[in-house]
Amino acid sequence: MSSIITTSIAAILTLFIFSFLYKDNPLYKFAEHLLVGISVGYIIGQIYRLGFISYVWNPIIHDHNYLYIIPTIIGLFYLGFVSTKTMWLIRIPIALGMGMGAGYGISYTFQTNIFIQLRETIMVFNHPGMGFWAIFANILLVIGVFTAIIYFFFSWKHEGAVGVLAKVGIYFLMIGFGASFGLTVMGRISLLIGRFLFLFKDWLHLISY
Protein backbone atom coordinates (compact mmCIF):
# COMPACT_ATOMS: atom_id res chain seq x y z
CA MET A 1 0.00 0.00 0.00
CA SER A 2 1.33 3.42 -0.86
CA SER A 3 3.00 5.26 1.99
CA ILE A 4 0.59 8.25 1.75
CA ILE A 5 -2.44 6.03 2.36
CA THR A 6 -0.61 4.09 5.08
CA THR A 7 0.45 7.27 6.90
CA SER A 8 -3.01 8.81 6.46
CA ILE A 9 -4.73 5.79 8.05
CA ALA A 10 -2.36 5.91 11.03
CA ALA A 11 -2.81 9.70 11.32
CA ILE A 12 -6.61 9.57 11.11
CA LEU A 13 -6.74 6.86 13.80
CA THR A 14 -4.39 9.00 15.91
CA LEU A 15 -6.76 11.96 15.55
CA PHE A 16 -9.74 9.75 16.42
CA ILE A 17 -8.04 8.84 19.70
CA PHE A 18 -7.05 12.45 20.40
CA SER A 19 -10.70 13.49 19.89
CA PHE A 20 -11.39 12.11 23.40
CA LEU A 21 -9.62 15.19 24.80
CA TYR A 22 -12.71 17.15 23.71
CA LYS A 23 -15.20 14.58 25.02
CA ASP A 24 -16.27 10.96 24.58
CA ASN A 25 -17.54 10.69 21.00
CA PRO A 26 -18.34 8.08 18.29
CA LEU A 27 -14.97 8.56 16.52
CA TYR A 28 -13.08 7.79 19.72
CA LYS A 29 -15.33 4.82 20.49
CA PHE A 30 -14.74 3.47 16.98
CA ALA A 31 -10.95 3.72 17.39
CA GLU A 32 -11.06 2.35 20.94
CA HIS A 33 -13.01 -0.77 19.96
CA LEU A 34 -10.96 -1.23 16.82
CA LEU A 35 -7.81 -1.10 18.95
CA VAL A 36 -9.17 -3.74 21.35
CA GLY A 37 -10.24 -5.94 18.42
CA ILE A 38 -6.99 -5.82 16.49
CA SER A 39 -4.95 -6.15 19.70
CA VAL A 40 -6.78 -9.39 20.51
CA GLY A 41 -6.32 -10.48 16.87
CA TYR A 42 -2.60 -9.76 17.26
CA ILE A 43 -2.48 -11.89 20.43
CA ILE A 44 -4.30 -14.71 18.60
CA GLY A 45 -1.59 -14.63 15.91
CA GLN A 46 1.24 -14.60 18.43
CA ILE A 47 -0.27 -17.38 20.54
CA TYR A 48 -1.07 -19.54 17.51
CA ARG A 49 2.26 -19.12 15.70
CA LEU A 50 4.71 -18.72 18.59
CA GLY A 51 2.78 -20.64 21.24
CA PHE A 52 0.65 -23.42 19.78
CA ILE A 53 2.77 -24.25 16.72
CA SER A 54 6.13 -23.89 18.50
CA TYR A 55 5.33 -25.56 21.82
CA VAL A 56 2.46 -27.95 21.03
CA TRP A 57 2.17 -28.85 17.31
CA ASN A 58 5.82 -29.08 16.27
CA PRO A 59 7.10 -30.98 19.35
CA ILE A 60 4.25 -33.53 19.26
CA ILE A 61 3.69 -33.97 15.49
CA HIS A 62 7.18 -33.37 14.06
CA ASP A 63 9.53 -34.20 16.96
CA HIS A 64 7.32 -37.06 18.29
CA ASN A 65 7.68 -35.77 21.85
CA TYR A 66 4.47 -37.46 23.05
CA LEU A 67 5.09 -36.48 26.67
CA TYR A 68 3.80 -33.02 25.72
CA ILE A 69 0.35 -34.51 25.24
CA ILE A 70 -0.03 -34.45 29.05
CA PRO A 71 0.28 -30.63 29.47
CA THR A 72 -1.82 -30.24 26.31
CA ILE A 73 -4.65 -32.23 27.94
CA ILE A 74 -4.23 -30.26 31.17
CA GLY A 75 -4.36 -27.06 29.09
CA LEU A 76 -7.53 -28.26 27.36
CA PHE A 77 -9.18 -28.34 30.79
CA TYR A 78 -9.35 -24.54 30.43
CA LEU A 79 -12.06 -25.13 27.83
CA GLY A 80 -14.21 -26.56 30.65
CA PHE A 81 -15.77 -23.10 30.93
CA VAL A 82 -18.15 -23.98 28.07
CA SER A 83 -20.44 -25.84 30.52
CA THR A 84 -21.28 -25.33 34.19
CA LYS A 85 -20.80 -29.07 34.77
CA THR A 86 -17.20 -29.01 33.57
CA MET A 87 -16.37 -25.54 34.88
CA TRP A 88 -14.44 -26.97 37.85
CA LEU A 89 -11.87 -28.51 35.48
CA ILE A 90 -10.38 -25.02 34.98
CA ARG A 91 -9.00 -25.34 38.51
CA ILE A 92 -6.60 -28.13 37.46
CA PRO A 93 -4.37 -26.12 35.08
CA ILE A 94 -4.61 -23.13 37.43
CA ALA A 95 -3.51 -25.39 40.34
CA LEU A 96 -0.56 -26.61 38.26
CA GLY A 97 0.68 -23.08 37.65
CA MET A 98 -0.15 -21.91 41.19
CA GLY A 99 1.58 -24.85 42.90
CA MET A 100 4.76 -24.70 40.85
CA GLY A 101 4.84 -20.90 40.81
CA ALA A 102 4.18 -20.47 44.53
CA GLY A 103 6.67 -23.16 45.59
CA TYR A 104 9.46 -22.05 43.28
CA GLY A 105 8.61 -18.39 43.83
CA ILE A 106 9.28 -18.48 47.59
CA SER A 107 12.98 -19.31 47.31
CA TYR A 108 13.37 -17.30 44.09
CA THR A 109 11.83 -14.20 45.68
CA PHE A 110 14.02 -14.54 48.77
CA GLN A 111 17.11 -14.96 46.63
CA THR A 112 16.58 -12.12 44.12
CA ASN A 113 14.38 -9.58 45.87
CA ILE A 114 15.53 -9.88 49.46
CA PHE A 115 19.00 -11.44 49.89
CA ILE A 116 20.69 -9.78 46.88
CA GLN A 117 19.07 -6.40 47.55
CA LEU A 118 19.95 -6.63 51.25
CA ARG A 119 23.56 -7.55 50.43
CA GLU A 120 23.86 -4.63 48.01
CA THR A 121 22.51 -2.34 50.72
CA ILE A 122 24.77 -3.39 53.62
CA MET A 123 27.92 -4.16 51.60
CA VAL A 124 28.15 -0.64 50.21
CA PHE A 125 31.31 0.18 52.18
CA ASN A 126 33.15 -2.87 50.94
CA HIS A 127 34.67 -1.13 47.91
CA PRO A 128 38.34 -0.07 48.23
CA GLY A 129 39.31 3.47 47.29
CA MET A 130 35.91 5.04 47.85
CA GLY A 131 35.85 8.84 48.10
CA PHE A 132 34.06 10.90 50.75
CA TRP A 133 30.98 11.59 48.60
CA ALA A 134 30.63 7.96 47.62
CA ILE A 135 30.70 6.92 51.29
CA PHE A 136 28.24 9.71 52.16
CA ALA A 137 25.90 8.61 49.35
CA ASN A 138 26.04 5.01 50.53
CA ILE A 139 25.29 6.00 54.14
CA LEU A 140 22.28 7.97 52.84
CA LEU A 141 21.16 4.92 50.87
CA VAL A 142 21.31 2.71 53.99
CA ILE A 143 19.45 5.34 56.05
CA GLY A 144 16.85 5.67 53.27
CA VAL A 145 16.18 1.93 53.05
CA PHE A 146 16.08 1.50 56.83
CA THR A 147 13.80 4.46 57.58
CA ALA A 148 11.45 3.67 54.69
CA ILE A 149 11.07 0.12 56.04
CA ILE A 150 10.42 1.58 59.52
CA TYR A 151 7.61 3.70 58.02
CA PHE A 152 5.91 0.51 56.76
CA PHE A 153 6.43 -1.27 60.11
CA PHE A 154 3.17 -0.97 62.00
CA SER A 155 3.80 -3.34 64.91
CA TRP A 156 5.14 -0.41 66.94
CA LYS A 157 3.42 2.94 67.34
CA HIS A 158 5.06 5.67 65.29
CA GLU A 159 6.08 7.80 68.29
CA GLY A 160 9.37 8.70 69.96
CA ALA A 161 12.48 7.37 68.18
CA VAL A 162 10.39 5.17 65.88
CA GLY A 163 8.26 8.19 64.98
CA VAL A 164 11.35 10.23 64.07
CA LEU A 165 12.73 7.40 61.92
CA ALA A 166 9.34 6.93 60.24
CA LYS A 167 9.22 10.68 59.55
CA VAL A 168 12.64 10.52 57.87
CA GLY A 169 11.32 7.50 55.94
CA ILE A 170 8.37 9.57 54.69
CA TYR A 171 10.78 12.22 53.37
CA PHE A 172 12.74 9.57 51.48
CA LEU A 173 9.52 8.08 50.15
CA MET A 174 8.26 11.48 48.99
CA ILE A 175 11.51 12.10 47.10
CA GLY A 176 11.21 8.63 45.56
CA PHE A 177 7.59 9.18 44.54
CA GLY A 178 8.45 12.63 43.17
CA ALA A 179 11.18 11.08 41.02
CA SER A 180 8.80 8.37 39.80
CA PHE A 181 6.16 11.00 39.01
CA GLY A 182 8.68 13.14 37.12
CA LEU A 183 9.91 10.18 35.09
CA THR A 184 6.34 9.08 34.27
CA VAL A 185 5.37 12.57 33.13
CA MET A 186 8.45 12.87 30.94
CA GLY A 187 7.80 9.42 29.45
CA ARG A 188 4.26 10.43 28.50
CA ILE A 189 5.43 13.81 27.19
CA SER A 190 8.02 12.15 24.95
CA LEU A 191 5.28 9.88 23.56
CA LEU A 192 3.09 12.93 22.96
CA ILE A 193 5.94 14.70 21.16
CA GLY A 194 6.38 11.55 19.07
CA ARG A 195 2.70 11.58 18.07
CA PHE A 196 2.78 15.30 17.18
CA LEU A 197 5.98 14.79 15.18
CA PHE A 198 4.26 11.97 13.33
CA LEU A 199 1.26 14.20 12.52
CA PHE A 200 3.12 17.37 11.58
CA LYS A 201 6.29 15.89 10.07
CA ASP A 202 5.49 12.47 8.59
CA TRP A 203 1.87 13.16 7.60
CA LEU A 204 1.44 16.89 6.93
CA HIS A 205 5.14 17.67 6.23
CA LEU A 206 4.83 20.96 8.13
CA ILE A 207 8.07 20.33 10.04
CA SER A 208 11.12 19.62 7.95
CA TYR A 209 14.02 18.93 10.33
Added chain:
Amino acid sequence: MKRKLPLMLVLTLGIIYFFVPFISSPFANEILYKELYINWIKIVGVFAIVMSIASLWRRNIVKIQRKHGDYIYSYIEIIGMVVIGLLAILPNSLHIGNVNIGGIGDRSVYSWVFSNMQVPMQATMFSMLAFYIASAAYRSFRARNAEATLLLITAAIVMIGRVPLGENVYQLMNGVNSHFISGFHWAKLFDFQGWTQVILDIPNTATKRAILFGVSMGMVATSLKIIFGIEKSWLGGSE
Protein backbone atom coordinates in the same frame (compact mmCIF):
# COMPACT_ATOMS: atom_id res chain seq x y z
CA MET B 1 -13.18 -33.81 44.75
CA LYS B 2 -13.82 -30.66 42.72
CA ARG B 3 -12.13 -28.47 45.33
CA LYS B 4 -9.90 -30.97 47.13
CA LEU B 5 -8.08 -32.22 44.02
CA PRO B 6 -6.76 -28.77 42.99
CA LEU B 7 -5.86 -28.00 46.61
CA MET B 8 -3.92 -31.26 46.93
CA LEU B 9 -2.18 -30.54 43.63
CA VAL B 10 -1.12 -27.08 44.82
CA LEU B 11 0.11 -28.46 48.17
CA THR B 12 2.15 -31.27 46.56
CA LEU B 13 3.64 -29.16 43.77
CA GLY B 14 4.25 -26.24 46.13
CA ILE B 15 6.29 -28.35 48.56
CA ILE B 16 8.21 -30.13 45.76
CA TYR B 17 9.03 -26.89 43.92
CA PHE B 18 10.06 -25.13 47.12
CA PHE B 19 13.04 -27.52 47.27
CA VAL B 20 13.86 -27.54 43.54
CA PRO B 21 16.27 -24.53 43.64
CA PHE B 22 18.21 -26.22 46.49
CA ILE B 23 18.71 -29.53 44.70
CA SER B 24 21.65 -29.69 42.28
CA SER B 25 20.80 -32.84 40.36
CA PRO B 26 20.04 -33.30 36.64
CA PHE B 27 16.55 -34.54 37.56
CA ALA B 28 15.74 -31.30 39.40
CA ASN B 29 17.36 -29.02 36.82
CA GLU B 30 16.38 -30.73 33.58
CA ILE B 31 13.08 -32.45 34.39
CA LEU B 32 11.48 -30.57 37.26
CA TYR B 33 12.66 -27.09 36.29
CA LYS B 34 13.30 -26.87 32.51
CA GLU B 35 10.80 -29.46 31.32
CA LEU B 36 7.90 -29.18 33.77
CA TYR B 37 8.21 -25.65 35.16
CA ILE B 38 9.23 -23.90 31.92
CA ASN B 39 7.91 -25.97 28.98
CA TRP B 40 4.76 -27.45 30.48
CA ILE B 41 3.59 -24.12 31.86
CA LYS B 42 4.09 -22.53 28.42
CA ILE B 43 1.91 -25.23 26.82
CA VAL B 44 -0.80 -24.90 29.45
CA GLY B 45 -0.64 -21.09 29.08
CA VAL B 46 -1.49 -21.31 25.37
CA PHE B 47 -4.93 -22.66 26.29
CA ALA B 48 -5.44 -20.07 29.05
CA ILE B 49 -5.37 -17.38 26.35
CA VAL B 50 -8.08 -19.28 24.44
CA MET B 51 -10.32 -18.97 27.50
CA SER B 52 -9.76 -15.21 27.81
CA ILE B 53 -10.40 -14.64 24.09
CA ALA B 54 -13.59 -16.71 24.28
CA SER B 55 -14.69 -14.66 27.28
CA LEU B 56 -14.25 -11.40 25.32
CA TRP B 57 -16.07 -12.92 22.35
CA ARG B 58 -19.01 -13.98 24.55
CA ARG B 59 -19.24 -10.53 26.19
CA ASN B 60 -19.54 -8.87 22.79
CA ILE B 61 -22.02 -11.41 21.44
CA VAL B 62 -24.26 -10.99 24.50
CA LYS B 63 -24.07 -7.20 24.07
CA ILE B 64 -25.13 -7.50 20.41
CA GLN B 65 -27.94 -9.97 21.19
CA ARG B 66 -29.38 -7.70 23.88
CA LYS B 67 -28.72 -4.57 21.76
CA HIS B 68 -27.17 -3.13 24.90
CA GLY B 69 -26.02 0.54 24.79
CA ASP B 70 -23.25 1.05 22.23
CA TYR B 71 -23.57 -2.51 20.92
CA ILE B 72 -22.73 -1.33 17.39
CA TYR B 73 -19.07 -0.98 18.45
CA SER B 74 -19.01 -4.65 19.48
CA TYR B 75 -19.22 -5.48 15.76
CA ILE B 76 -16.02 -3.49 15.18
CA GLU B 77 -14.29 -5.31 18.04
CA ILE B 78 -15.35 -8.72 16.72
CA ILE B 79 -14.47 -7.92 13.10
CA GLY B 80 -11.01 -6.65 14.14
CA MET B 81 -10.40 -9.70 16.29
CA VAL B 82 -11.63 -12.28 13.74
CA VAL B 83 -10.02 -10.72 10.65
CA ILE B 84 -6.56 -10.22 12.18
CA GLY B 85 -6.69 -13.56 14.01
CA LEU B 86 -7.67 -15.42 10.82
CA LEU B 87 -5.02 -13.67 8.72
CA ALA B 88 -2.37 -14.76 11.22
CA ILE B 89 -3.59 -18.37 11.16
CA LEU B 90 -3.70 -18.56 7.33
CA PRO B 91 -0.57 -20.11 5.73
CA ASN B 92 2.41 -17.88 4.91
CA SER B 93 2.30 -18.96 1.27
CA LEU B 94 -1.03 -17.18 0.64
CA HIS B 95 -0.25 -13.88 -1.10
CA ILE B 96 -1.56 -11.35 -3.59
CA GLY B 97 1.25 -9.73 -5.56
CA ASN B 98 4.10 -9.14 -3.15
CA VAL B 99 1.78 -8.81 -0.13
CA ASN B 100 1.46 -11.82 2.15
CA ILE B 101 -2.18 -12.27 3.11
CA GLY B 102 -1.48 -15.02 5.64
CA GLY B 103 1.09 -15.45 8.39
CA ILE B 104 2.82 -13.01 10.70
CA GLY B 105 5.92 -12.26 8.58
CA ASP B 106 7.37 -8.82 7.86
CA ARG B 107 5.44 -8.23 4.63
CA SER B 108 2.15 -9.65 5.90
CA VAL B 109 -1.14 -7.79 6.38
CA TYR B 110 -0.93 -8.82 10.05
CA SER B 111 2.38 -7.01 10.40
CA TRP B 112 1.05 -3.96 8.49
CA VAL B 113 -1.98 -3.66 10.78
CA PHE B 114 0.29 -3.92 13.83
CA SER B 115 2.68 -1.19 12.61
CA ASN B 116 0.18 1.22 11.09
CA MET B 117 -2.93 0.80 13.23
CA GLN B 118 -2.17 -0.83 16.57
CA VAL B 119 1.11 0.93 17.39
CA PRO B 120 -0.07 4.49 16.50
CA MET B 121 -3.33 4.06 18.44
CA GLN B 122 -1.61 2.55 21.49
CA ALA B 123 1.07 5.25 21.52
CA THR B 124 -1.63 7.94 21.27
CA MET B 125 -3.62 6.35 24.12
CA PHE B 126 -0.57 6.43 26.39
CA SER B 127 0.49 9.90 25.27
CA MET B 128 -2.96 11.28 26.15
CA LEU B 129 -2.20 10.46 29.76
CA ALA B 130 0.24 13.40 29.68
CA PHE B 131 -2.77 15.76 29.50
CA TYR B 132 -4.55 14.03 32.37
CA ILE B 133 -1.43 13.86 34.53
CA ALA B 134 -0.83 17.58 33.93
CA SER B 135 -4.46 18.38 34.69
CA ALA B 136 -4.49 16.24 37.87
CA ALA B 137 -1.16 17.69 39.00
CA TYR B 138 -2.45 21.25 38.47
CA ARG B 139 -5.51 20.55 40.62
CA SER B 140 -3.92 18.49 43.40
CA PHE B 141 -0.27 19.52 43.65
CA ARG B 142 -0.08 22.07 46.40
CA ALA B 143 2.91 22.62 48.67
CA ARG B 144 0.70 22.27 51.76
CA ASN B 145 3.36 20.69 54.00
CA ALA B 146 7.01 19.63 53.98
CA GLU B 147 6.31 16.20 52.43
CA ALA B 148 4.21 17.60 49.57
CA THR B 149 6.80 20.31 48.94
CA LEU B 150 9.56 17.71 48.78
CA LEU B 151 7.58 15.65 46.26
CA LEU B 152 6.85 18.73 44.16
CA ILE B 153 10.48 19.94 44.12
CA THR B 154 11.83 16.46 43.31
CA ALA B 155 9.36 16.00 40.45
CA ALA B 156 10.27 19.45 39.06
CA ILE B 157 14.03 18.73 39.24
CA VAL B 158 13.64 15.33 37.54
CA MET B 159 11.45 16.81 34.80
CA ILE B 160 13.84 19.70 34.09
CA GLY B 161 16.81 17.33 34.30
CA ARG B 162 15.34 15.16 31.57
CA VAL B 163 14.99 17.88 28.92
CA PRO B 164 17.59 20.01 27.09
CA LEU B 165 16.39 23.08 29.03
CA GLY B 166 18.08 21.74 32.18
CA GLU B 167 21.41 21.38 30.39
CA ASN B 168 21.04 24.84 28.82
CA VAL B 169 20.40 26.49 32.20
CA TYR B 170 23.48 24.76 33.62
CA GLN B 171 25.63 25.87 30.67
CA LEU B 172 24.39 29.45 31.09
CA MET B 173 25.05 29.48 34.82
CA ASN B 174 28.43 27.84 34.30
CA GLY B 175 29.41 30.68 31.98
CA VAL B 176 28.27 33.31 34.50
CA ASN B 177 30.11 31.45 37.27
CA SER B 178 33.45 31.31 35.49
CA HIS B 179 33.32 34.99 34.59
CA PHE B 180 32.22 36.59 37.83
CA ILE B 181 32.80 34.38 40.84
CA SER B 182 35.78 32.24 41.70
CA GLY B 183 36.07 29.70 44.51
CA PHE B 184 32.62 28.27 45.24
CA HIS B 185 31.30 26.56 42.14
CA TRP B 186 27.69 27.64 42.76
CA ALA B 187 26.64 26.92 39.17
CA LYS B 188 26.65 23.24 40.20
CA LEU B 189 23.40 24.01 42.01
CA PHE B 190 21.77 24.35 38.57
CA ASP B 191 23.13 21.06 37.27
CA PHE B 192 19.65 19.55 36.97
CA GLN B 193 20.88 16.47 35.13
CA GLY B 194 23.40 15.80 37.92
CA TRP B 195 20.79 16.32 40.64
CA THR B 196 18.37 14.06 38.78
CA GLN B 197 20.99 11.32 38.76
CA VAL B 198 21.67 11.82 42.48
CA ILE B 199 17.92 11.62 43.22
CA LEU B 200 17.55 8.46 41.15
CA ASP B 201 20.67 6.82 42.59
CA ILE B 202 20.10 7.48 46.29
CA PRO B 203 16.59 8.29 47.62
CA ASN B 204 14.78 6.69 44.69
CA THR B 205 16.82 3.49 44.92
CA ALA B 206 16.43 3.43 48.72
CA THR B 207 12.63 3.74 48.59
CA LYS B 208 12.27 1.28 45.71
CA ARG B 209 14.37 -1.21 47.66
CA ALA B 210 12.34 -0.75 50.86
CA ILE B 211 9.08 -1.19 48.93
CA LEU B 212 10.53 -4.24 47.16
CA PHE B 213 11.30 -5.83 50.54
CA GLY B 214 7.70 -5.31 51.61
CA VAL B 215 6.26 -6.59 48.33
CA SER B 216 8.53 -9.65 48.41
CA MET B 217 7.52 -10.49 51.99
CA GLY B 218 3.89 -10.18 50.87
CA MET B 219 4.54 -12.47 47.90
CA VAL B 220 6.16 -15.09 50.11
CA ALA B 221 3.33 -14.89 52.67
CA THR B 222 0.68 -15.18 49.93
CA SER B 223 2.54 -18.10 48.33
CA LEU B 224 2.59 -19.95 51.67
CA LYS B 225 -1.12 -19.23 52.18
CA ILE B 226 -1.89 -20.63 48.71
CA ILE B 227 0.27 -23.74 49.20
CA PHE B 228 -1.27 -24.61 52.57
CA GLY B 229 -4.82 -23.91 51.40
CA ILE B 230 -5.44 -20.88 53.64
CA GLU B 231 -5.97 -18.67 50.58
CA LYS B 232 -8.65 -20.31 48.40
CA SER B 233 -10.13 -17.39 46.49
CA TRP B 234 -8.48 -18.65 43.25
CA LEU B 235 -10.83 -21.68 43.36
CA GLY B 236 -13.83 -19.43 42.73
CA GLY B 237 -17.14 -19.43 44.54
CA SER B 238 -18.94 -22.44 43.08
CA GLU B 239 -18.48 -26.08 44.12
